[in-house]
Amino acid sequence: MAESGSTVTLIVDGMPVGTASTYNGGRWDFPLETALAQGIHSVTAQATDPADNRSVESPLHAFSVDSVAPGAPVVVTPAPGAVVNTSAPVVSGTAEPGSTVTLFLDGRVVATVVASATGSWSFTLDVVLLTGSYSLTAQATDAAGNTSQQSPSHTFRVDLEAPDAPVVMTPAQDAVVTTQTPIISGRAEPGSTVTLFLDGVSVGSTTTHDTGTWSFTPGTALAQGRHAVTAQATDAAGHTGPVSPPHFFSVDSIAPDAPVVVTPAPGAVVNTKTPVISGTAESFSTVHVTIDGTIVGNTQADGGGNWSFMLAEPLAPGRHTLAVSAVDAQGNTSTASAPTSFTVSIPSTGLPPESEGCTAAPGSATSWVAIALGLGCLRRRKKQGAAR
Numbered sequence: 001m002a003e004s005g006s007t008v009t010l011i012v013d014g015m016p017v018g019t020a021s022t023y024n025g026g027r028w029d030f031p032l033e034t035a036l037a038q039g040i041h042s043v044t045a046q047a048t049d050p051a052d053n054r055s056v057e058s059p060l061h062a063f064s065v066d067s068v069a070p071g072a073p074v075v076v077t078p079a080p081g082a083v084v085n086t087s088a089p090v091v092s093g094t095a096e097p098g099s100t101v102t103l104f105l106d107g108r109v110v111a112t113v114v115a116s117a118t119g120s121w122s123f124t125l126d127v128v129l130l131t132g133s134y135s136l137t138a139q140a141t142d143a144a145g146n147t148s149q150q151s152p153s154h155t156f157r158v159d160l161e162a163p164d165a166p167v168v169m170t171p172a173q174d175a176v177v178t179t180q181t182p183i184i185s186g187r188a189e190p191g192s193t194v195t196l197f198l199d200g201v202s203v204g205s206t207t208t209h210d211t212g213t214w215s216f217t218p219g220t221a222l223a224q225g226r227h228a229v230t231a232q233a234t235d236a237a238g239h240t241g242p243v244s245p246p247h248f249f250s251v252d253s254i255a256p257d258a259p260v261v262v263t264p265a266p267g268a269v270v271n272t273k274t275p276v277i278s279g280t281a282e283s284f285s286t287v288h289v290t291i292d293g294t295i296v297g298n299t300q301a302d303g304g305g306n307w308s309f310m311l312a313e314p315l316a317p318g319r320h321t322l323a324v325s326a327v328d329a330q331g332n333t334s335t336a337s338a339p340t341s342f343t344v345s346i347p348s349t350g351l352p353p354e355s356e357g358c359t360a361a362p363g364s365a366t367s368w369v370a371i372a373l374g375l376g377c378l379r380r381r382k383k384q385g386a387a388r
Contacts, residue, residue: 002022006021008045009046010045012041017032036065041064042062043060043062067144072139073099073115074095074151078154079156080155082156083235084156086160087160095148097115097117099141099143100140102138104136104137104138104139106135111125129158132158135155163189164189164242165231165244165245166232166244168186168229168244168247169187170185174249174250179251179253180224183215184217185216189235190211191235191236192241194208195232195233196216197229198218198227200230204216229247230247232244256327256334257282257334259281259282259287259325261324262280266340268343269342269344277310279307280305281301281307282301284302286301286326287309287325288327289309290323290324290325317344319341319342321339323338323339
């Protein structure tokens with residue numbers, strides 16, 4: 001307002017920018033022709049009446065120009081891809097100081113909050129979230145009414161349930177392994193941490209893959225014998241599930257003792273080319289028989305550790321060297337037994353050599369048969385001589 005009929009001179013930031021005439025009893029307005037810079041400005045006015053009398057300048061009037069939209073807010077928590085274990089998580093972030101931040105959950109407005117003088121803001125969601133994935137965005141409106149773009153979609157997951165007990169898959173139930181540091185593996189909730197217990201004692205933990213598989217190798221050698229393994233999973237939200245049922249396996253990495261040869265006895269003389277070889281070894285182990293440095297076959301010890309082996313091929317008469325070794329059910333192989341020797345000696349039949357159609361019958365080992373054959377041979381020779 002100014003004196004009716006006067007002319008008002010506008011001074012912006014100390015510089016005259018134009019004049020305006022009053023109307024309607026002293027009202028006036030003036031549209032600036034040059035755009036003002038962003039920021040704080042001052043304006044004063046001075047009136048000149050028709051008699052060319054000038055008033056003093058009006059008091060300084062400050063205002064700000066802000067026509068630039070603020071930057072999109074930044075959502076800090078929950079972190080992208082985070083898993084939270086509450087149905088009402090705290091959402092926080094940064095924005096232009098003093099701006100009003102509007103929060104959108106899955107595209108729906110759920111809250112507004114004012115950023116502090118430092119630009120930080122936070123809000124506890126007052127909607128009850130169920131287990132599942134959610135998308136969060138934010139938009140800021142500054143004091144001048146300029147509205148930012150929405151922030152990039154920010155996804156997090158609510159997990160209110162504990163994971164199931166892990167499943168132990170290897171070693172198989174009641175399996176026997178030949179290493180004292182076997183690989184233990186199984187399945188659990190993807191992304192969970194699996195804690196392993198051997199014989200009731202925690203021995204370490206491992207993280208499951210996206211497929212839910214996990215594996216663990218004990219850092220300390222296990223004792224020989226039977227063991228029980230259990231497992232427990234803790235998911236990304238911090239929920240710990242139940243312990244799995246005991247899963248049993250045994251460690252047997254010790255080779256069996258070398259078998260003992262009972263027959264033929266060391267230094268024995270046998271009168272057959274296919275002697276029965278027998279002895280003792282670890283129960284149910286496989287015994288490999290070596291004669292004169294060549295493996296000639298194998299046999300299995302019974303539950304009492306006894307074994308025997310019949311040669312498939314006859315041995316030549318003479319001295320032979322014998323050694324045996326055992327392989328248990330887990331594949332552990334013993335050292336070879338100390339070599340022993342025996343001799344194959346086939347007794348003579350006592351028959352005369354074949355001559356002039358007189359042949360000793362095979363298998364006629366008794367002396368009276370040999371004598372009878374000899375007498376028959378002599379009679380035949382005499383008849384042949386008389387004929388001549």
